[in-house]
Structure formats: C-alpha cells, structure tokens
Amino acid sequence: MKVNNKLTKLIKYYNLINHNLIFRESAINRYKKKDLKNETKNITQQLNNLERSISEIKNCSLKNYATKMVFSDGNPNSKIMIVGEGPGANEDKEGVPFVGRAGQLLDKMLKSIDLDRENVYITNVVNYRPPENRKPTDEEINRYLPFLEKHINIIKPKILLLLGSTALNAILGNEVVISKARGKWHEKKIGKTVISTIASFHPAFLMRQPEQKKLAWIDLKMIRQKMRDLGIKKIAF
Secondary structure, X not given: OHHHHHHHHHHHXXXXXXXXXXXXXXXXXXXXXXXHXXXXXXXXXXXXXXXXXXXXXXXXHHHHHOOOXXXXXXXXXXXXXXXXXXXXXXXXXXXXXXXXXXXXXXXXHHHOOOOOOOOOEEEEOOOOOOHHHOOOOHHHHXXXXXXXXXXXXXXXXXXXXXXXXXXXXXXXXXXXXXXXXXXXXXXXXXXXXXXXXXXXXXXXXXXHOHHHHHHHHHHHHHHHHHHHXXXXXXXXX
C-alpha cells in the first residue's frame, strides 16, 4: 500500500513539472521564429531578383505600350496563390494586379470564404498590359511562362487558383477548356513543387456573365474545403 502511495505521488510530481519537456529526446526548438524571419527574407530577395529579371526582358512589345510592370500583390508567405491573365488599364496605372472592377469582385469572392489580400498571393501570366486589354498572344505567354513558373516555385503554394482560360492554358495546357476544367482539382508539378490546382472563371468574365457566379461559388467552396483538408491556416502580414 505504501509503495502504491509513493508511486501515485511520484506520478503527480512528474505531471506537475511537465516531465515530457524535461526528458524528451529531441531538443526544444528555440529558433523557429528566427528561421521564419530568415525564410521570409530569402523569399523577398528571390522575388526582388525575379522582378528585376522581368524588367530586363528584351524585345517585348508589351513593355512598349505599358506604363508600369505589374508584378504581384498579397502575402508571399501564403500557401494560396492566384494567377490571372494580365494587367488591365487600372492595373497598368497602379502597378498592382486586380485593382479595377474585376479586382473588387475578386476581393468579394475571397471574402466569401473568409480570405483577403493579406492571406493570399496574386500575380498574372504576363506582367505588362496588352494593348486595348486584348488577350496575350501565345508568343507573349511563352515568353513570360518561365518567369511565372519561377514565381510559383518561389512562393511554393499548396493551392493554385487559375482565373480564366489564359492562366488555365498556360499552366495546364491548351488542350483543356475552362468550362470543363473548372470545378476539378488537378495535381500539377511545377519544378519541384507539386500543387493542388483548380481553375475558375475570371472576375471580368463573371461581370459579363453574372449567371456563372453560381459555378464560381462552387469553386470557392472547394478551395475552402481543400484548405481544411491540407491544414492550411491563414497567414497575415
């Protein structure tokens, strides 16, 4: 009986002093915050280098008509990356993607699944505005595609949302059409990064075809569920 009492007291004692922390085999990681800062600094440097490389592209007619390069917006530490087609007039003026009416709709779409620009990362297939807001040509897409793929590999998202047929075809190929590709997950390997990729309608298209918003809402709910499945938490600045 005395032995049992001593054992009971000993167990209570170890629970009080949190013996798991004292006698754990692996060391306590006291440098996690420091490592995250270093990782963020590294990502920022890589993005700066990529932006500089894009600005130095030669023989690109888009640059002759554009006012500014439109590189990105949002949180580079996010695990959710959004790719659109290319800058429009407002984006060309501000130097930020999705700031016009289509951008306002995108913000509402993100808000519907409790996201905003502080916890996603946004870019486009091409970084300069095509004249008259026309669709980028295949030649222009191919010129910028290596930079887009590098961009994706720097961010290393777990979810990649492709808005519109230009983004869809650039990443998943020309043999797929958005009406059939949307609403489905595609596992896409880009460089060394394997990403859960989904296509949806571009906000500009939804403004012209508002009846398609119900399908876009299905896509958004799929993204919300995928976030839960992958354990993705919102990362604010």
